[in-house]
Amino acid sequence: MVRAKIWILKKHFEGFPKHSDFELKEVELPALKDGEVLLETVFLSLDPYMRPYSRIHLKEGDTMLGSQVAKVLESKCPTFPVGSFALARAGWTTHFISTSKELFPMLPNWPEKLPRSLALGAIGMPGLTAYFGLLEICQLKPGDTVLINAAAGAVGSVAGQIAKIKGCKVVGCAGSDKKVAFLKEIGYDEAFNYKTVGSLEEALKKASPDGYDCYFDNVGGEFSTVALGQMKKFGRIAVCGAISLYNDTVPQTGPYMQLMMILKELRMEGFVVQRWADRREEGLTALLKWVAEGKIKCQEHITQGFENMPAAFMGMLKGENTGKAVLKV
Amino acid sequence: MVRAKIWILKKHFEGFPKHSDFELKEVELPALKDGEVLLETVFLSLDPYMRPYSRIHLKEGDTMLGSQVAKVLESKCPTFPVGSFALARAGWTTHFISTSKELFPMLPNWPEKLPRSLALGAIGMPGLTAYFGLLEICQLKPGDTVLINAAAGAVGSVAGQIAKIKGCKVVGCAGSDKKVAFLKEIGYDEAFNYKTVGSLEEALKKASPDGYDCYFDNVGGEFSTVALGQMKKFGRIAVCGAISLYNDTVPQTGPYMQLMMILKELRMEGFVVQRWADRREEGLTALLKWVAEGKIKCQEHITQGFENMPAAFMGMLKGENTGKAVLKV
Secondary structure (H helix, E strand, O other): OEEEEEEEEOOOOOOOOOHHHEEEEEEEEOOOOOOEEEEEEEEEEOOOOHHHHHHHHOOOOOEOOOOEEEEEEEEOOOOOOOOOEEEEOOOOEOEEEEEHHHEEEOOOOOOOOOOHHHHHOOOOHHHHHHHHHHHHHOOOOOOOEEEEOOOOOHHHHHHHHHHHHOOOEEEEEEOOHHHHHHHHHOOOOEEEEOOOOOOHHHHHHHHOOOOEEEEEEOOOHHHHHHHHOOEEEEEEEEEOOOOOOOOOOOOOEEEOOHHHHHHOOOEEEEOOHHHHHHHHHHHHHHHHHHHHOOOOOOOEEEEEOHHHHHHHHHHHHOOOOOOEEEEEO | OOEEEEEEEOOOOOOOOOHHHEEEEEEEOOOOOOOEEEEEEEEEEOOOOHHHHHHHHOOOOOEOOOOEEEEEEEEOOOOOOOOOEEEEOOOOEOEEEEEHHHEEEOOOOOOOOOOHHHHHOOOOHHHHHHHHHHHHHOOOOOOOEEEEOOOOOHHHHHHHHHHHHOOOEEEEEEOOHHHHHHHHHOOOOEEEEOOOOOOHHHHHHHHOOOOEEEEEEOOOHHHHHHHHOOEEEEEEEEEOOOOOOOOOOOOOEEEOOHHHHHHOOOEEEEOOHHHHHHHHHHHHHHHHHHHHOOOOOOOEEEEEOHHHHHHHHHHHHHOOOOOEEEEEO
């Protein structure tokens, strides 16, 4: 018998998450049935979407949601033999039982030298989010000037590098000087710390006096109001995330955007990467190739120890990570 | 020598336009040169866009902007012989001199029984706005449920009828019971008076419990915030106008929309009909055919007398018109 440690959502978050919203439990897992696999979580993903989605998909007492890279400990399913690795969406748990329907295999040609945690980052959901958001929603073209915020995060850092691969000028904003240095290292043409820059409007103007063709938005709220004012005519805005709004108890307000959208004929679209589930392999193959060639540099912010998962989650929401936040169990 | 009466923008509008913002003048027109045409305005168009565009395109002392149906009084240009009619963008003037480059001919197969003023409405710019906004921006499909506000206006009344022609369910909102009756008369499936309905959210839910695929927005602001909450997943929003915001002295604010746009994967796009200038003939031909067949019913709100142009403009901004507002000189 295997005992799994799990993090429960004890209380729905009100405002910024607190330690007391979580509870660590242990449960005994049943014996395997035919077609089932017992897995051990190796890496847990930490992503901003967990904050709004917990409210939508969980009730109090449920295991916190999330995905992981896991190793097969025991198998009654030929697709996932013992010792193989898989991707799962089993939530915050050290061990779990699954069927092949709920698991994704790792890409078959995964290079030895690449950490498997990248399957949660640049060569995983965040990478695909950047890929489809830029190519499909922004309809990125060579020569476009692209604005990306939360640019040093899991999605933003990949998005900026894809935009460079595609022949664009890329401007990024992040919340610390260390992150800004990282952005310049990975090829952003212009980058600045929005917390210390003074006027965001002036900084955006300075970074691209002609304005922006595309805006890959991970932040929303006030930042977006200012950014919209700097879009070129027919600008395209991919609304990927809204981390500035996730912890609101009362919805934040700002100027209505319709008039600017008409005058500049802007297109703004919200999206969830799941939309291109049928093109997952295309996206991952492209991302793996770019990472293997060194065209996409990956940085990870790794927290050790399952017991630190709530702290790592809160740290990620505060922007403590540069690059992809993961937890090594 | 011909003397033209013109309405001048004496002072840029601050908040809602006032009589004192306008000034009536008379100017003497020069003799015609080769290639020029002297025209007399027959119908002047009254459109909401004039309010925001006056700020952008005019300086104080300029002739107020707008378009007209005009009759050729004298011609040194073979394309526009004496007695023929043309469309122009000469602003609020009784007479003007123009060249063929600045004039559009009327559609050649214009039926005798149709008033020429419709070239400023259902078979003109507002009709084209409805046509391209629905077909190109909303990507209208048969079976879609479509929400339209300011639905009894020049654009909304045509948009609703096009959506019906295309096999959609159409829900319209307007600001008086008389307008609501008109909407039902022209084929709207559901219509209500947003001013007296109590909860807009409940009214939208009641009119379409499954939500809306498309939202053709002429109003913006608070209405749009509520409407977004009633969109279906992958809903498409054409931002055509924002009449609720045009007279702001301080920008109105409301809840940021990014989170809802992500969760529902909404697409919102602002547009100006000029984008499809190269498809003008296609659009006008379709509209003329539908009007001639009785599939699009046209209603006009006609004010008499050039001296009443400012009053007619302010009345249109207040929503006094059912159907297209025009002035007969």
